[in-house]
Amino acid sequence: MGREKLRGSEFVKILLLGADGQIGWELRRSLAPLGQLIALGRAGSGHLCGDLTNSAGLDHTIGTVGPDVIVNAAAYTAVDKAESEAALAQVVNGDAPGLLARAAARTGALLVHYSTDYVFDGSGDTPWCEDDRTSPLSVYGNTKLAGEQAIVGAGCRHLIFRTSWVYAARGGNFARTMLRLGGERDRLSVIDDQYGAPTGGDLIADVTAHAIAAIERKSGQSGIYHLAASGTTTWNSYARFVLQSARERGVALRTTPDAIDPVPTSSYKTAAQRPQNSRLNTSKLTQTFGLTLPHWENGVARLLAEILEK
DSSP: OHHHHHHHOSOOEEEEESTTSHHHHHHHHHHGGGSEEEEEOTTOBTTBOOOTTOHHHHHHHHHHHOOSEEEEOOOOOOTTGGGTOHHHHHIIIIIHHHHHHHHHHHHTOEEEEEEEGGGSOOOSSSOBOTTSOOOOSSHHHHHHHHHHHHHHHHTOEEEEEEEOSEEOSSSOOHHHHHHHHHHHOSOEEEEOSOEEOOEEHHHHHHHHHHHHHHHHTTSSOOEEEEOOOBSOEEHHHHHHHHHHHHHHTTOOOSSOGGGEEEEOGGGSOOSSOOOSBOOBOOHHHHHHHTOOOOBHHHHHHHHHHHHHOO
């Protein structure tokens, strides 16, 4: 029933959870043309529940809405805090996706979910492929992996997108932090031995919409995909790009790009261990769905244009 409606009716129902987050906010825009969008933040709406810690509420919401597509953009993302709130992180990142997957399996709905490079141990310097061995270093990574496994185990149609270094114009982000600190200090110290690709929430949302449409046209296939902007950088080089771009736009900053000192991860003590290699091989995604992923600098330049012009 769900598949027939998606191909032949304008009244497709898409249930979006986590609608107020960085990715969720962009998904409100990208998913709207696909059908009838019911977008819920954690507070929900009326009698509909968007709280991933409320299993009964989620079941009620899915039963009431009867979605053809469930998009879960909600997650516990406080990486360090998860070390002391493991049970809560497991409920949100591990248990709730399993509940959504079982509901999707019962109804034939497509489930879209977002995961992370933190499911890997960050070793080596080769971009991670989807079938590489997982070995999380943190509670956060373990709970995100548990969510993936619960979805796959439920046997529902699914798209799991692993991504990394996510940013969006809405809310706080690394670029805003660098601009603030660059205006306050003469020198900065930024980690230079972690590698990845800054990936915009807008890119993730647009790829999601494209993939959903392709799945329902049967020109794509269910599974796990790596989704990140192309290219590779470090946090230090990312910071230099941000400040250089801002200065070229006439923003007055105390810190020059050359005054951003490279430091190792060991210089900052955190509760959770970070993967040093967050590179993701996106070949499966681009080949399956016929996509070209833009370079990370393009997305960050667009972000800066948006936040600096306000």
